[in-house]
Amino acid sequence: MTEKPKRAKRDPEGRRRAIVEAAAELIGREGTRKLTHRRVAQHAGVPLGSTTQYFSNIDELRRAGLEELGRLIEQDYDEMFRDIAKLGGTPAAFAQVINDYLSDQAQVEVDTAFYAAAVNDPQMRQLARASFELSVRRSLPYVDETRATALTVLLDGAMLDTCLRGEPIDPAVVTLAVESIFAAKLDPGDAR
């Protein structure tokens, strides 16, 4: 009752969402170098003016797109760790979930694009760092912090290499690495 939209188009939130999602998708597909108002507007199906109305300049628009990408990655993590929990949180569970993730090349490329964009953008590094820490935190129920960090590093490396090579890292490699990290004694000074 409080809403009385004069026209169907009166949906600022929806507009903004559409723009942000279009920006995120474009960044995921071709990086930030070719991101322009015009391309975002066209891809989002909104008039050019909207992209400048909702974002005071192109940097903000890019940032919004990257943040959206960051959010999607977080959802990825949520899902991955939900699956890990379902599978019992075992080393094998970690390995399988990671390998499943790596087999989705499109997803891997989008995620990597996010990190790639962050490399040369100080503000974005913040987000990437948060993402890193989230991954570590989510692993803590299953392993100590050192191992959790190692697993995160491994995941990030596998993601990057899978993206660049255009095909998943050999699952055996991931499985070996994950399981050996789990199996390692904490104090590396001790022999086995």
Place this chain on the structure above:
Amino acid sequence: MTEKPKRAKRDPEGRRRAIVEAAAELIGREGTRKLTHRRVAQHAGVPLGSTTQYFSNIDELRRAGLEELGRLIEQDYDEMFRDIAKLGGTPAAFAQVINDYLSDQAQVEVDTAFYAAAVNDPQMRQLARASFELSVRRSLPYVDETRATALTVLLDGAMLDTCLRGEPIDPAVVTLAVESIFAAKLDPGDAR
């Protein structure tokens, strides 16, 4: 009191070198998004026209800069594996060399910029892939291929995360991961 000459000496090789190095340095420092003829020319100390004389378009210039970066990374690898050999090729040697590498934030950022640029450039992915394979090959004298790949993935992940976090991955993490990968049984199916 030598006045600077109106026109530079004729030196095609040197000119090209200077331009490529300037491009590589700029990419390493701020990525490819802000790479323009003007900035490269200014940074290389050559007139604008020279950048277009030696490279028929900006894409070629970018590519040349990235290839130069790729060469620098290869040199990094050479050095790292020379050090590993000197240290006996032990797991501890790998761990130490990687940790030393990660402690050079500037170097890590340059290398990561190369991979980041490759994410959205199909032709550059070729180079990145070659770099990946080189790393695996260099490890083969010390471990089997599965472990060599795992170590490469780990190194790449550590590089990316070190770059994004702005500080080296905890050396203990690297050490644990490296040593456990070395220690792992080969057939993961047997474990547990």
Place this chain on the structure above:
Amino acid sequence: MTEKPKRAKRDPEGRRRAIVEAAAELIGREGTRKLTHRRVAQHAGVPLGSTTQYFSNIDELRRAGLEELGRLIEQDYDEMFRDIAKLGGTPAAFAQVINDYLSDQAQVEVDTAFYAAAVNDPQMRQLARASFELSVRRSLPYVDETRATALTVLLDGAMLDTCLRGEPIDPAVVTLAVESIFAAKLDPGDAR
């Protein structure tokens, strides 16, 4: 004392018109070789950016200018054939109208510039061909197709030569040619 406004009124139609007309006039005066965005913008009294907003590249701008010129030529034809009709459509009428046309050196030069531009532009040849056919068609009420074509060829030659010589072809020449074409027996095999 009205200060000239910082920004022009919004008037897409008028803008486009002004630009096209400026382009047409410049082409008519100096051909297509020296047609640049800058010159058109200056001549049209619009900022440089407008010329690229309305035409996605210089070829389109040139084409638009040439098409405009083509339209002007069509109007010329309309007028000429209206005059011919008024004068009874006799050979003398044709001769007089053509001679009148040739006496307007400026007009002849503009028209010739259009054909000259078409010589090396396949797409423009289409237009020139249409113009040729229009002339033939307009003559058909008065003569058969062979003679109509001959008259068109004669007109085009007279236009070209008048343009290049800087003075009209001797009216007696045009008169003789026109009247003899009218007078000729249709089947040239019979003659002599």
Place this chain on the structure above:
Amino acid sequence: MTEKPKRAKRDPEGRRRAIVEAAAELIGREGTRKLTHRRVAQHAGVPLGSTTQYFSNIDELRRAGLEELGRLIEQDYDEMFRDIAKLGGTPAAFAQVINDYLSDQAQVEVDTAFYAAAVNDPQMRQLARASFELSVRRSLPYVDETRATALTVLLDGAMLDTCLRGEPIDPAVVTLAVESIFAAKLDPGDAR
């Protein structure tokens, strides 16, 4: 004996010729708009420097190319009128020779390119005018000046229209026009 070329390449005359011919050919094929030192040099198979050595600027180079084209056209005329003479200088001879000429589309296009380039170049108009007068003069042995001029106008129109249409003017049209011009009484006031 007086010549002792140090090297095979010491042939300034030949160089100049090659450049001029390349320029002429390029102009004949694509007009003067796209004529550049680089293109001429490449097409002539000479180094870039030669084109600036022999011609102090691009305008001179273009002019030299156009003059060469003019010379070629003169040769065309020579040949045509030699053929006309061989055929007896009759109206039918004129018609046949012109129709033969028009059937060589490539030649027609080159010639027309010359006239087209002259339209917007005052100096070139001189040449075109000379060419016009040459044609008239060559016809004088067979007809009076008025008819000679009419035939020239007809020829030029047929050339232009053939070029623009991409196919020869119907031979019947040319034949009719030529023969009727020959047949006409000089004083158009008289009835037939």
Place this chain on the structure above:
DNA sequence: TATGAATGAGTCTTCATTCAT
């Protein structure tokens, strides 16, 4: 408020021209 026309800053690119080698 929503839109896209208007504008200019800045980038890419091409070339004529100069001139050291």
Place this chain on the structure above:
DNA sequence: GATGAATGAAGACTCATTCAT
């Protein structure tokens, strides 16, 4: 002389941004 590297002037084109409608 012959050559092509060096250079800057200028043209094509793209876009972020502003702001009238």
